[in-house]
Amino acid sequence: MACQVVIAGGGFAGFYAAQALERLLPEQSAHVTLVNEANFLLYTPLLPGAAGATLDPRHVVVPLRSQLRRTDLVIGRVTGAEPTRRTLGVLRIDGEQLELGYDQLIVALGSVSRTLPIPGLAEHATGLKSLSDATALRNQVLSCLDIAESIEDPARRSEYLGFVFVGAGYAGVEGLAELQDFAVQAIELYPRCRAQGMRWVLVEAKGRIMQEVPASLSEFAERELRRRGIEVRTETTLAEVSAHGARLSVGEEIPARTVVWTAGVKPSPAIARLGLPLDGAGRIVVDATMRVVDPAAPSPAATTAGAPIAQVWAIGDGAAVPDASRPGQACPPTAQHAIRQGRLVARNVVATLGGEAPRPFRYRTKGVVAELGRNKAVAITLGIRWRGFPAWLIARTYHLLLMPGFGRRLRLLVDWNVALLFGRDASSPGRLGAPTPLEHD
Numbered sequence: 001m002a003c004q005v006v007i008a009g010g011g012f013a014g015f016y017a018a019q020a021l022e023r024l025l026p027e028q029s030a031h032v033t034l035v036n037e038a039n040f041l042l043y044t045p046l047l048p049g050a051a052g053a054t055l056d057p058r059h060v061v062v063p064l065r066s067q068l069r070r071t072d073l074v075i076g077r078v079t080g081a082e083p084t085r086r087t088l089g090v091l092r093i094d095g096e097q098l099e100l101g102y103d104q105l106i107v108a109l110g111s112v113s114r115t116l117p118i119p120g121l122a123e124h125a126t127g128l129k130s131l132s133d134a135t136a137l138r139n140q141v142l143s144c145l146d147i148a149e150s151i152e153d154p155a156r157r158s159e160y161l162g163f164v165f166v167g168a169g170y171a172g173v174e175g176l177a178e179l180q181d182f183a184v185q186a187i188e189l190y191p192r193c194r195a196q197g198m199r200w201v202l203v204e205a206k207g208r209i210m211q212e213v214p215a216s217l218s219e220f221a222e223r224e225l226r227r228r229g230i231e232v233r234t235e236t237t238l239a240e241v242s243a244h245g246a247r248l249s250v251g252e253e254i255p256a257r258t259v260v261w262t263a264g265v266k267p268s269p270a271i272a273r274l275g276l277p278l279d280g281a282g283r284i285v286v287d288a289t290m291r292v293v294d295p296a297a298p299s300p301a302a303t304t305a306g307a308p309i310a311q312v313w314a315i316g317d318g319a320a321v322p323d324a325s326r327p328g329q330a331c332p333p334t335a336q337h338a339i340r341q342g343r344l345v346a347r348n349v350v351a352t353l354g355g356e357a358p359r360p361f362r363y364r365t366k367g368v369v370a371e372l373g374r375n376k377a378v379a380i381t382l383g384i385r386w387r388g389f390p391a392w393l394i395a396r397t398y399h400l401l402l403m404p405g406f407g408r409r410l411r412l413l414v415d416w417n418v419a420l421l422f423g424r425d426a427s428s429p430g431r432l433g434a435p436t437p438l439e440h441d
């Protein structure tokens, strides 16, 4: 009987694992199934571009079926697992509960925004982690301008013209830079708002923004943001959010209807329901080969703590894959790592099925790119630091090469060039996706 390989999660890690398995596994001997909530891979590094309206939101995703021809796709939500019976529970989109049996399971369920118990955060702030977040933020900027334009009282209007981003990693900085750039173009159509001006604030708990890049590049990025009038508050945290604004740890109240939370990620909640061993941060514990490890079981090798659970692997943001370049630490939650873990886990599954030993994951970050809007970016490639326009060209070329499929690349190129020629699109897709009731007043 054909071996059943099930992949839970079709993000960067799961998608690249499926793609490699299609190439490596003979069709007759194995059957690959991928379970994902949506029928697409979300290319998260381009989410800020979708929020900032240089890219059509549909163009920052890759339809899974167009790229995975030999993999069975189940669109639904992973609800749990029984490792002893080797089954995965899935709630399919039509509401039917399925139980998928597996011989090999690869868990690649990724992460969600990590929140803190800050009063008002869950009720009044938005994340930047999904396509809905990006679309909602773009709509929010336009609705705020529309409402502000019709308000007589400048004090009340300022709430709608205030935007606060909390968390200055690359997602926060890129998101803020793109959205602010978008708002600066859009506000030209709103005379009253233009006369009053907007306020954009970036709040970061640590001593500098963008900890992922060296200090010289982070200083360049901060200078660039300040030059555009963005206020950067380091060593500051968010104390409270309300419908009317944000209060910072230093006591300052910022009138704002838009608060965006980009302060880190935590493993996808479904991971805790799989009955697998987790570390203190809630990530699945794996050995260097990405096989799930039971820390309580006696280790067969003196080098590992615990015994590997045969047939279960975990990769991506939701797994604590040991980082060979930083002993004692897990790999950082980046797409670069997830992609390479996906490819290697596929090789390891194939090796295990053939009775060979799996290989350990070794990868040293090759570089970082972060766009700052206005044709500027910061980047490091193979140790070389880039800033400004050359870094922006590198960032765009990198994403163009990494985006799977020629058609998807072409869509990016067209969107970017149209935005360069005609500016960002200031139309609001508003209620798109929510049909108009047939009978309404």
Ligand SMILES: Cc1cc2nc3c(=O)[nH]c(=O)nc-3n(C[C@H](O)[C@H](O)[C@H](O)COP(=O)(O)OP(=O)(O)OC[C@H]3O[C@@H](n4cnc5c(N)ncnc54)[C@H](O)[C@@H]3O)c2cc1C
Pocket: 008, 009, 010, 011, 012, 013, 014, 035, 036, 037, 038, 040, 041, 042, 044, 045, 046, 047, 048, 076, 077, 078, 079, 108, 109, 110, 111, 128, 129, 170, 171, 268, 270, 315, 316, 317, 318, 333, 334, 335, 336, 337, 338, 369
């Ligand atoms: C705005 C932003 C910008 C970023 N920019 C960069 C960058 O420039 N460079 C970089 O290297 N990294 C970047 N990252 C980080 C990168 O996106 C992640 O590290 C990467 O996506 C991790 O891959 P993954 O496969 O583990 O998780 P994901 O890509 O998140 O995939 C997980 C998949 O599992 C699915 N899933 C989750 N729960 C369930 C469930 N219960 N049932 C079924 N399916 C489920 C999800 O829908 C998703 O498809 C960025 C992240 C964000 C948010």
